[in-house]
Amino acid sequence: MAGLAKAMTIAGSDSGGGAGIQADLKTFHQLGVYGTSAITAITAQNTKGVAGVYPLPTEAVSQQMNEVLSDIGTDAAKTGMLFHAEIIEEVAKQIRHFEVTKLVIDPVMIAKGGAKLLQDEAITALRNHLLPLAEVITPNLPEAAYMTGLLIETPEQMREAAKVIHQMGPRHVMMKGGHLQDDAIVDILFDGRDFYEFAHKRIHTRHTHGTGCTFSAALTAELAKGTSLVHAVERANRFIIEAIKTAPQIGGGHGPTNHWAVIDYM
Template sequence: MGIARALTIAGSDSGGGAGIQADLKTFTVLGVYGMSALTAVTVQNTIGVHGIYNLPVEAVVQQIDAVISDIGIDAAKTGMLSQVPIIMAVAERIRHYQVENFVIDPVMVAKGGARLLEMEAQHAIIKHLLPLAKVVTPNLPEAEVLTGMSIRTVDDIREAAKRIVGFGAKSVVIKGGHLEGDAIDIVYDGDTFVELKAPRIMTQHTHGTGCTFSAAITAELAKGRSVQEAVTVAKEFITCAIRDTLGLGHGHGPTNHWAYGKRQG
């Protein structure tokens, strides 16, 4: 087997902390060749989102076709898909190419609170994208939107995980970073629950954590790892990235995508 290849279908973050920038950095650190299909250009820095410019659906489809038809992919992930036509088109292309290692990061709200997902788009994600997913990686607010339930406890997380798998996803990782205490992520594959714990790190530099976490899962799946193996690596990757802060910007700064590689080295 040659080098593993991964495609990110997501928005661009001009600040470099999230979106395709975070995904490509993560792919590179984990030794995977990264490619991208931009869905939108966002005007962002650590303080907030100042503009969103969606690309035409045709541009998104053509990027996906160009990459897969020539270079090929071993895994793909989605990030920001803010419009229903783009969601529908991406779902159609994933089905067309029979992408098995497909990770969905249901990006809905930026760290600063700006909504990145149009309200009607969440229904399209549930109906058309989730049934194609090997892994879905919502945080607690995103899991609440997807399931329509309030999540306050670990038992609530487990119930939400069951509902999301019930939508057709093969497995789900619900990130518990918004709860008190240790950062507990719940992995559920329709049969078994696994809890991954890490000490909570008090820092405001957490911009792009969801993108980075899901990108690490995608990279490891591209290498042929199991879902559980991929999620375990991703948990360590993001913990390192948060702990070894870069201290950039005046708001929610980016995580350190180099930290995991330096630790391994």
């Protein structure tokens, strides 16, 4: 176990267990990675929506990161719900201090039920402080549209948005195409020069709560294990597809995906 890969999640807590810190740690564990965490906010929510958001003091976020990274360290890290600018700036400071190079940013902005999970002024802090440190950012189409001000309804528009986001500083942009109005979903990875496309069929289900968190956690786990980015995306995609296919049908709203999903690594 001495060579066990480690991954850290810096995100909000989901009391319903389908997204956020809970989804990330379940995914890390399932993919054979030791998971650590820094909680940024506590949410009161279930499959039907978010009833309350309670951000932690910035000092608490900072101390969690410092205590974990100064002792356990990490091979990769991901961010999820960061909520406001002060937390974003402090997270960026800790990432720089501990020289975390494999950073995955899931720009969590709005919950499925419409609750705002990132304050408006925080988007500037995200651009200025965190994006330049990222190995990859994983926006869905509404998040990418919010970040760029562009209309994104086609794969070609996804590519244009990826170029704009890449100019904000991340080394790679992973555009998730789940919001395309088509049964054929295309995800697009951009490295500043080349595009890589990952196509799969849409799974018709309402049980998709936490898909973004789970995908980005799977991607982080694979990077922590030393998987190349393109192969890490392929494996993370296989994991989230299987997790959606085998969702446990929990709750009366948008239920969680299956964090016990098993994928074939061959």
